[in-house]
Amino acid sequence: MENRILDALAQTQAGIALFDADERIVYANPAWEQLITGIAEEDLIFNETELSDGGMISVCFVKPQRLPLDKITPSSSANDPKIGTVIIADDSESNRMVARRILQSEGYNIIEASNGQTVLNMLRRGVTADLILMDVEMPDMDGLHTTRRIRHMSGPVSQTPIIALSAHQSRDWNVIARQSGVDEFINKPIQRDKLIETMQELISRSPNQKFSEKNSAPPVHLRSKGARLGRPSRPESLTSPVLDIHILEQLYSDAGDEGAKCGIDIFINETETRLVKIDKALSEDDLTTVRNEVHALKSTSGTFGLRQLSELCETTQSIFEDSQIDENRVLTLSRQVVQLAPTALTALNLYCRSRNIGSDSHA
Numbered sequence: 001m002e003n004r005i006l007d008a009l010a011q012t013q014a015g016i017a018l019f020d021a022d023e024r025i026v027y028a029n030p031a032w033e034q035l036i037t038g039i040a041e042e043d044l045i046f047n048e049t050e051l052s053d054g055g056m057i058s059v060c061f062v063k064p065q066r067l068p069l070d071k072i073t074p075s076s077s078a079n080d081p082k083i084g085t086v087i088i089a090d091d092s093e094s095n096r097m098v099a100r101r102i103l104q105s106e107g108y109n110i111i112e113a114s115n116g117q118t119v120l121n122m123l124r125r126g127v128t129a130d131l132i133l134m135d136v137e138m139p140d141m142d143g144l145h146t147t148r149r150i151r152h153m154s155g156p157v158s159q160t161p162i163i164a165l166s167a168h169q170s171r172d173w174n175v176i177a178r179q180s181g182v183d184e185f186i187n188k189p190i191q192r193d194k195l196i197e198t199m200q201e202l203i204s205r206s207p208n209q210k211f212s213e214k215n216s217a218p219p220v221h222l223r224s225k226g227a228r229l230g231r232p233s234r235p236e237s238l239t240s241p242v243l244d245i246h247i248l249e250q251l252y253s254d255a256g257d258e259g260a261k262c263g264i265d266i267f268i269n270e271t272e273t274r275l276v277k278i279d280k281a282l283s284e285d286d287l288t289t290v291r292n293e294v295h296a297l298k299s300t301s302g303t304f305g306l307r308q309l310s311e312l313c314e315t316t317q318s319i320f321e322d323s324q325i326d327e328n329r330v331l332t333l334s335r336q337v338v339q340l341a342p343t344a345l346t347a348l349n350l351y352c353r354s355r356n357i358g359s360d361s362h363a
Contacts, residue, residue: 014059015044017125021054025126058125084203087122089113089143090135090165092300094267095188098251099133101259102192103199115139116146123150123157130203136166136177137295144180151181161202165190167299167310189247189303192254240307243347247305252355264352267304268345271297275341282334287327290334291320297337306344312337 017028048058086108090096093114100110111129113119115138123129132150134143141149147162164182174185184198252260274293281289298313316333319326 014061017058017060019056019058019125023056023124026055028126084131085109085111085129086199087111087113087119087127087129087132089116089119089132089138089146091115091138092135092267092270092296094263094270094300095135095303097263097266098255098259098303099190099195101255101263102190102195105256105259106196116141116143116149119146120149123153123160128157129160131161131163131199134162134164134182135299136164137299139292144177144182147177147181161199161205163195163198163202167295167302167314188299189251190254191250240311242306242308242344243351244305244307245351247302247307248348248351251304261352264304264348267300268348270300271341271345275338278334279338282331282338287320287325287330290330291317294320294334294337297341301344304348306348309337309340309344312340 015029015031018026020026044060046058046060048056050056084107086103088096088099088103088110089112090099091114096112096114100112103110111122111127113122116134117140119132119134120141134147136143138146143164143166147164150160150162151158162182163184163186164177164180165186165188166177167188177185183202186195186198248260251263254260255263274297278290278293278297281287281293294313294316298310298317301313302310312333316330316337319330319333
């Protein structure tokens with residue numbers, strides 16, 4: 001009878017998994033493995049029922065009107081040891097898009113997450129990865145907090161190589177990230193060659209060697225939210241170009257023409273939505289939302305070559321990090337962000353059009 005039940009569960013389209021009291025996976029049907037490794041968790045619906053012995057039965061479905069179950073095509077398992085699997089954790093869809101294009105062209109299998117909690121949920125449910133690309137600042141749970149949680153998990157998952165990605169240029173952020181348990185720290189915008197080389201080096205290291213190195217490392221020092229970090233001096237005027245063509249050319253080279261175009265389209269849509277949120281938050285004196293959106297815009301605008309906008313967001317964010325925030329100055333600069341962004345997006349659009357025209361003429 002038990003075998004018949006397991007056979008029936010194995011053939012159902014819903015993802016079904018059984019966990020013991022320690023949240024270790026006991027059983028998962030093929031649909032579970034396919035859904036949880038191939039689709040971002042925010043696109044899934046979970047129904048979890050606790051058992052009398054402390055375990056749990058979890059059922060997951062794809063959210064309606066996003067990706068119907070009959071459209072899911074089987075792909076190589078994220079747990080296939082022959083394929084490098086990378087989790088990309090970033091709250092920006094456009095940043096994830098660029099990183100995904102770069103890594104897929106190298107043959108990596110990609111799993112995406114929009115925040116740290118999603119990464120933890122994946123790992124607890126048995127998803128394995130050869131490496132995690134972890135954005136430092138994300139909503140709900142930031143990348144450094146997530147890294148510390150992973151390092152305290154039991155089993156081999158605690159040794160998963162982690163590369164921190166951040167728009168912060170200060171050396172202090174590099175040090176703090178490493179103290180939190182990351183293996184390497186890379187500044188945004190991502191440079192393809194540096195990223196691939198770093199990933200290959202980390203993945204090639206033996207687990208025993210990594211574990212020994214981590215145990216001999218100095219203890220982790222947690223940073224309070226009010227801690228001051230060394231930062232470059234704030235520019236009083238915007239001296240960078242609105243659009244840095246060299247960054248965009250590198251993006252097209254790294255992600256390919258189609259990948260770069262898709263990433264730019266997503267970024268423009270993201271930014272337009274983000275500007276509405278900033279404008280609304282300013283009208284409601286919601287400085288927390290303003291800070292979060294300005295930081296996200298700083299990261300993405302740098303990736304897509306909007307140097308002047310990124311510089312302005314950097315200046316604005318540095319004021320937010322002061323122990324005594326100058327509200328008048330931060331409000332003034334945040335409004336300048338909202339005013340400058342449309343000009344920057346227009347310049348980006350014009351560049352894309354001119355590139356497309358040039359491509360058509362050579363076709």
